[in-house]
Amino acid sequence: MTQETAxxxxxxxxxxxxxxxxxxxxxxxxxxVLDPFAPAAANVCQNLKEKYExxxxxxxxxxxxxxxxxEVEQKELLERMxxxxxxxxxxxxxxxxxxx
Amino acid sequence: MFRSLIxxxxxxxxxCASFSTRARxxxxxxxxxxxxxxxxxxxxxxxxxxxxxxxxxNSAGALNWKTLAVFAATGAGLLYYFRLEKQRVEAAKEExxxxxxxxxxxGKPKIGGPFSLIDHNGVRTTNQDxxxxxxxxxFGFTNCPDICPEELDKMAEVLDTVSAxxxxxxxxxxxxxxxxxxxxxxxxxxxxxxxxxxxLIGLTGTLEEVARVAKSYRVYFSKPPKLAxxxxxxxxxxxxxxxMSPEGDFVDCYAKDHTAEHVSQSVKDHILAYKEKGxxxxxxxxxxxxxx
Numbered sequence: 001m002t003q004e005t006a007x008x009x010x011x012x013x014x015x016x017x018x019x020x021x022x023x024x025x026x027x028x029x030x031x032x033v034l035d036p037f038a039p040a041a042a043n044v045c046q047n048l049k050e051k052y053e054x055x056x057x058x059x060x061x062x063x064x065x066x067x068x069x070x071e072v073e074q075k076e077l078l079e080r081m082x083x084x085x086x087x088x089x090x091x092x093x094x095x096x097x098x099x100x
Numbered sequence: 101m102f103r104s105l106i107x108x109x110x111x112x113x114x115x116c117a118s119f120s121t122r123a124r125x126x127x128x129x130x131x132x133x134x135x136x137x138x139x140x141x142x143x144x145x146x147x148x149x150x151x152x153x154x155x156x157x158n159s160a161g162a163l164n165w166k167t168l169a170v171f172a173a174t175g176a177g178l179l180y181y182f183r184l185e186k187q188r189v190e191a192a193k194e195e196x197x198x199x200x201x202x203x204x205x206x207g208k209p210k211i212g213g214p215f216s217l218i219d220h221n222g223v224r225t226t227n228q229d230x231x232x233x234x235x236x237x238x239f240g241f242t243n244c245p246d247i248c249p250e251e252l253d254k255m256a257e258v259l260d261t262v263s264a265x266x267x268x269x270x271x272x273x274x275x276x277x278x279x280x281x282x283x284x285x286x287x288x289x290x291x292x293x294x295x296x297x298x299x300l301i302g303l304t305g306t307l308e309e310v311a312r313v314a315k316s317y318r319v320y321f322s323k324p325p326k327l328a329x330x331x332x333x334x335x336x337x338x339x340x341x342x343x344m345s346p347e348g349d350f351v352d353c354y355a356k357d358h359t360a361e362h363v364s365q366s367v368k369d370h371i372l373a374y375k376e377k378g379x380x381x382x383x384x385x386x387x388x389x390x391x392x
Contacts, residue, residue: 007283014246017245059245063334
């Protein structure tokens with residue numbers, strides 16, 4: 001069976017897609033643009049975007065783009081929760097020191 | 101997995117109870133969450149420190165022996181209580197570790213079961229064909245962007261690590277089951293499994309056959325509902341992989357955040373415990389029983 005019979009991306013295709021994706025996302029980071037679908041993304045990193053969209057399947061591009069935004073949102077949420085948790089702990093610690 | 105969930109759920113409850121011993125009125129709404137066995141201690145300490153603090157502020161910081169005595173008693177009581185609590189938590193942890201090692205589960209979850217699918221060479225294959233050996237099963241699809249290939253690489257690493265152990269050897273059959281049978285034909289699966297491990301067996305089938313095996317493994321999968329003809333898509337699916345015993349029973353499952361080292365060690369522990377109990381495992385995949 002040759003490589004041509006398969007419709008799904010091969011290991012090399014996948015690795016190439018991840019590489020062009022990372023390059024494009026890195027460029028967006030430098031341009032301080034989070035969401036690749038946002039209007040602000042239309043004016044930056046066009047060359048890398050083209051490579052990315054050529055190197056990855058359409059459904060992958062959609063998935064990676066959405067995940068890029070989601071990951072940041074989740075990270076921020078986690079950090080907020082951690083900060084709140086720490087604040088509660090600090091208050092408890094303070095009360096403990098006062099009462100003993 | 102269930103075990104760790106339970107103990108994790110218990111720990112915050114304990115912490116919560118010990119915080120409320122400091123008798124901060126704001127913490128009161130938490131009180132109903134306290135385990136009833138701790139409630140008595142809490143009330144005892146809290147009423148004392150409440151009183152002590154009131155006295156302290158009234159006498160404007162003047163130290164009198166009574167206040168000091170109450171503080172000392174409260175302090176000693178708290179110290180004693182925390183020591184006890186620490187011992188209890190440590191004992192629970194040890195018990196957890198012992199149970200994990202002893203390979204015990206609280207009731208086997210009913211995961212897995214008979215299946216009949218087509219392998220990557222186009223041969224009808226059932227669960228009977230894999231009896232007598234451990235199975236490591238992963239559900240995915242060949243157009244999966246990154247999680248499936250990463251997990252399958254991890255599975256291959258686990259497989260090589262475990263079979264390199266001289267006490268264990270080659271006792272696991274790795275299996276990939278597609279949850280995208282409409283696109284993943286025998287030829288697609290054949291090409292795909294070669295990317296990961298020489299022993300990896302790929303299985304596909306009709307949508308009904310795949311849905312049945314996914315259901316028995318509690319695997320959820322869903323394809324986007326509205327698709328234009330030829331439009332490419334992703335399949336949303338559960339990403340655990342499963343270790344099944346030579347009898348075909350569920351042994352353990354592993355998630356994405358488990359490292360290859362962790363999974364290898366866990367799989368080894370399960371297999372060694374099985375062998376210690378006199379279990380026999382076939383060193384190679386026998387002839388297809390379902391073909392005879």
